[in-house]
Amino acid sequence: MNYHQYYPIDVVNGEGTRCTLFVSGCEHKCVGCHNASTIKPDSGHPYTLELEEQILKDLGDPRIIRNGLSLSGGDPLYPGNLEAVGRLARRVKETYPDKNIWMWTGYVREELTPAQWDVVAYVDVLVDGPYIQAERDITQPWKGSRNQRILRREAGDLSL
Amino acid sequence: MTDIIKRDGSRQPFDIQRIIKAVACAMNDAGLRDDDFVASVAESVRHACEEKETVDIYDVQSRVENIMMRSRYKNAARCYIEFRRTRDLERESRNTLNQEILGIINQDNEQILNENANKDAKIIPTQRDLLAGVVARYYARQHILPRNVCEAHDKGDIHFHDLDYSPFFPMFNCMLIDLEGMLSNGFKLGNAEIETPKSILTATAITAQIIAQVSSHIYGGTSINEIDRIHAPYVRKTYDKHLAEGVRWIGEEEKAKAYAMERTEKDCFDAYQALEYEINTLHTANGQTPFVTFGFGLGTSWEERLVQTSILKNRIRGLGKNNKTPVFPKLVFAIRKGVNFSKDDPNYDIKQLALECASKRMYPDILNYDKLVEVTGSFKTPMGCRSFLGAYEENGELIHDGRNNLGVVSLNLPRIALESHGDEQRFWELLEDRLSVAKDALMCRIHRLDNVTASVAPILYVEGACGVRLKPTDKVSHIFKNGRASISLGFIGIHETINALYGNKEDGQHIYDNEQLREKGLAIVQRLRSAVEEWKKETGYGFSLYSTPSESLCDRFCRLDEKEFGVVPGVTDKGYYTNSFHLDVEKKVTPYDKVDFEMEYPHHASGGFICYGEFPNMQHNTQALENVWDYTYDKVPYYGTNTPIDSCYSCGYEGEFDATARGFECPSCKNRDSSKMSVTRRVCGYLGQPNSRPFIKGKQEEVTRRVKHL
Ligand code: SF4
Numbered sequence: 001m002n003y004h005q006y007y008p009i010d011v012v013n014g015e016g017t018r019c020t021l022f023v024s025g026c027e028h029k030c031v032g033c034h035n036a037s038t039i040k041p042d043s044g045h046p047y048t049l050e051l052e053e054q055i056l057k058d059l060g061d062p063r064i065i066r067n068g069l070s071l072s073g074g075d076p077l078y079p080g081n082l083e084a085v086g087r088l089a090r091r092v093k094e095t096y097p098d099k100n101i102w103m104w105t106g107y108v109r110e111e112l113t114p115a116q117w118d119v120v121a122y123v124d125v126l127v128d129g130p131y132i133q134a135e136r137d138i139t140q141p142w143k144g145s146r147n148q149r150i151l152r153r154e155a156g157d158l159s160l
Numbered sequence: 161m162t163d164i165i166k167r168d169g170s171r172q173p174f175d176i177q178r179i180i181k182a183v184a185c186a187m188n189d190a191g192l193r194d195d196d197f198v199a200s201v202a203e204s205v206r207h208a209c210e211e212k213e214t215v216d217i218y219d220v221q222s223r224v225e226n227i228m229m230r231s232r233y234k235n236a237a238r239c240y241i242e243f244r245r246t247r248d249l250e251r252e253s254r255n256t257l258n259q260e261i262l263g264i265i266n267q268d269n270e271q272i273l274n275e276n277a278n279k280d281a282k283i284i285p286t287q288r289d290l291l292a293g294v295v296a297r298y299y300a301r302q303h304i305l306p307r308n309v310c311e312a313h314d315k316g317d318i319h320f321h322d323l324d325y326s327p328f329f330p331m332f333n334c335m336l337i338d339l340e341g342m343l344s345n346g347f348k349l350g351n352a353e354i355e356t357p358k359s360i361l362t363a364t365a366i367t368a369q370i371i372a373q374v375s376s377h378i379y380g381g382t383s384i385n386e387i388d389r390i391h392a393p394y395v396r397k398t399y400d401k402h403l404a405e406g407v408r409w410i411g412e413e414e415k416a417k418a419y420a421m422e423r424t425e426k427d428c429f430d431a432y433q434a435l436e437y438e439i440n441t442l443h444t445a446n447g448q449t450p451f452v453t454f455g456f457g458l459g460t461s462w463e464e465r466l467v468q469t470s471i472l473k474n475r476i477r478g479l480g481k482n483n484k485t486p487v488f489p490k491l492v493f494a495i496r497k498g499v500n501f502s503k504d505d506p507n508y509d510i511k512q513l514a515l516e517c518a519s520k521r522m523y524p525d526i527l528n529y530d531k532l533v534e535v536t537g538s539f540k541t542p543m544g545c546r547s548f549l550g551a552y553e554e555n556g557e558l559i560h561d562g563r564n565n566l567g568v569v570s571l572n573l574p575r576i577a578l579e580s581h582g583d584e585q586r587f588w589e590l591l592e593d594r595l596s597v598a599k600d601a602l603m604c605r606i607h608r609l610d611n612v613t614a615s616v617a618p619i620l621y622v623e624g625a626c627g628v629r630l631k632p633t634d635k636v637s638h639i640f641k642n643g644r645a646s647i648s649l650g651f652i653g654i655h656e657t658i659n660a661l662y663g664n665k666e667d668g669q670h671i672y673d674n675e676q677l678r679e680k681g682l683a684i685v686q687r688l689r690s691a692v693e694e695w696k697k698e699t700g701y702g703f704s705l706y707s708t709p710s711e712s713l714c715d716r717f718c719r720l721d722e723k724e725f726g727v728v729p730g731v732t733d734k735g736y737y738t739n740s741f742h743l744d745v746e747k748k749v750t751p752y753d754k755v756d757f758e759m760e761y762p763h764h765a766s767g768g769f770i771c772y773g774e775f776p777n778m779q780h781n782t783q784a785l786e787n788v789w790d791y792t793y794d795k796v797p798y799y800g801t802n803t804p805i806d807s808c809y810s811c812g813y814e815g816e817f818d819a820t821a822r823g824f825e826c827p828s829c830k831n832r833d834s835s836k837m838s839v840t841r842r843v844c845g846y847l848g849q850p851n852s853r854p855f856i857k858g859k860q861e862e863v864t865r866r867v868k869h870l
């Protein structure tokens with residue numbers, strides 16, 4: 001997997017103070033995509049174990065509290081990303097059961113494959129659906145167009 | 161025949177009698193008389209000039225000076241020079257006086273018109289006030305300030321703040337009103353006897369009256385310390401009244417109580433709404449909306465909690481049909497472990513409300529209880545935007561309300577650094593000289609109040625705002641002694657000072673990135689602190705060190721220094737000097753790192769300080785804002801959140817407007833009509849709305865350069 005950006009402290013992608021990873025690779029190719037440069041899976045830099053360790057370390061930083069990890073892109077559920085993203089998400093949840101994971105995907109919940117559900121199993125908040133230019137609305141938090149949904153495990157939105 | 165070219169460029173025939181008169185005068189001033197000498201001086205000047213067609217007046221004068229200095233009458237020479245300099249100064253300032261008055265009439269002196277973002281210079285009362293200020297400044301410079309102080313101020317070595325009011329008028333800077341004493345003991349306002357209020361609605365109405373009166377008599381900020389505690393008894397009275405009514409009409413006690421609570425909550429909300437409107441529509445005699453600050457947050461009773469939530473809910477709602485962000489009163493919310501810090505504290509819900517409010521309206525700023533006590537000796541709300549009193553006791557009891565600050569004089573630290581040309585030793589020497597002028601200046605402030613009687617400001621001294629009830633004929637000076645009042649040395653531009661002293665080398669590092677430079681910055685502030693401690697011991701007055709915010713000052717010092725030293729990279733090249741000890745606004749660091757960088761300073765500059773973070777829109781992420789607030793708790797006493805809260809009345813956009821050369825612009829619909837937007841920025845400790853009242857240039861520049869810390 002490749003990634004584009006890693007922000008060790010971020011407050012604009014999900015609630016609370018977060019570590020945010022923008023991965024490469026996405027098959028939706030939405031018109032007006034906010035991160036068009038991330039669509040190609042081989043764009044950006046290789047995601048390494050070293051970075052993964054860094055993310056885990058940052059999440060546990062005793063000085064600056066992180067409420068959790070945010071995964072965006074590109075699409076973290078892009079088939080080629082599932083393995084790496086799944087491992088990261090699992091390790092985060094195992095190490096920090098109290099920290100949450102937010103994820104942005106262009107797929108809709110109803111059409112997720114079993115392999116994607118295996119990853120979503122670690123996710124607390126899933127913002128789903130492609131970006132649709134005609135439904136653009138930036139007044140709502142955490143999403144770009146009205147069709148997208150903020151699905152919360154707490155509210156039962158992510159149970160099968 | 162020789163012509164003299166005078167200062168204004170006009171010509172006049174050479175007249176030897178004028179020289180004779182001037183020299184004789186100087187001799188006389190020195191207690192001497194020697195007519196032959198006088199004649200010989202005049203004669204040799206005439207001789208030197210007679211060949212020439214024209215001679216400059218300055219030339220004539222320096223010839224006289226030189227001849228006299230070479231003679232045995234050195235004292236007379238000094239008198240001559242002194243006399244001339246005074247005359248020059250007078251002439252020059254008479255000129256400025258005229259120009260400044262013209263500037264107000266023609267509305268073209270940006271310096272005066274926009275000096276204070278809180279004054280609307282287009283309207284007549286403000287113009288009258290500005291005019292009074294120009295005259296007061298002129299008179300003070302001519303007749304009240306000691307020569308050395310006046311010169312140091314004019315040159316920009318120091319800044320004698322608020323010269324347009326003080327020392328011409330015997331006024332002081334800012335204060336904590338003894339509102340509790342005034343409300344519970346009653347007072348006289350004009351011809352009316354005001355009694356203790358019987359409801360919260362009356363209490364807030366009277367509070368507004370008091371604020372209006374007080375702020376017309378002082379030039380700095382008016383603060384109310386712990387307004388929740390002070391207003392609580394009137395909330396209780398309101399409740400009791402409604403309860404009695406409920407019992408009478410409903411009978412059943414439980415229902416009557418519920419009725420009384422609901423009515424009281426409504427009354428309370430309305431009361432603070434009215435108070436907020438009142439303050440925002442007030443115009444004091446100073447031609448401005450009063451600088452008012454409400455401190456609250458520590459009370460845990462039902463009444464105090466109700467006051468807190470009413471203030472916050474009103475603020476969240478905003479003013480008028482567009483729900484515009486109010487600029488006043490400034491809100492300062494106290495956070496204390498055990499009260500509202502964590503989830504199981506009784507007022508944690510109100511902290512959440514405060515977070516929501518800060519994310520939407522920038523205020524409240526927060527006071528971290530424990531840190532504030534550690535740094536300033538006791539808990540209190542800042543006077544104005546950032547001035548803090550030290551601990552002071554009367555009869556074994558800590559007193560805060562009714563106390564005040566006598567004013568500020570600030571040092572131009574970057575100037576000293578520029579003058580020392582990288583020589584640290586020289587810097588420290590020059591600093592000592594400047595400190596001694598600053599002390600003279602501050603003593604002048606203090607002494608201006610020496611023989612003043614209570615009658616100049618009955619609301620302050622006779623009716624209780626200062627916590628005393630003097631007779632109109634009583635002198636007031638004793639209430640400023642023994643640390644009851646503070647008097648502050650201010651400083652500006654630690655960032656530029658360090659750059660000027662150490663940054664001119666190739667490897668010039670940013671103070672943020674270099675541990676040694678950080679220590680140098682602290683060492684300067686530590687020396688300033690020890691100086692005020694010495695003065696305190698010596699005089700008995702409450703000298704304190706204050707982190708200067710003055711918005712016009714960051715521009716003035718830099719402008720003067722650029723004139724004298726040219727454009728020095730990292731020092732005079734930006735058009736402003738950085739606020740006190742603050743991190744350079746262009747440095748991109750996290751709010752956490754910024755807090756760490758600044759946290760040592762308030763300990764030393766304990767007479768006034770505030771720390772800020774620049775945030776993106778946090779309206780949907782108050783949890784992240786809370787993380788930062790919590791982080792500050794044991795690090796800085798006083799913290800403000802800067803976040804974009806602009807709104808467009810045309811398209812409904814909320815966020816940050818672009819500052820373009822043609823004014824502020826909505827990024828969503830490109831609206832530039834300033835009547836269809838609300839744009840709010842932090843100007844000093846206060847908020848300002850630069851779309852309706854422009855900031856002065858240096859400030860505007862600084863505001864545009866601020867980088868977000870997240
Ligand atoms: S899903 Fe997101 S990343 Fe993928 S194309 Fe659409 S907007 Fe771009």
Ligand SMILES: [Zn+2]
Pocket residue numbers: 808809810811812813826827828829830831
């Ligand atoms: Zn707009």
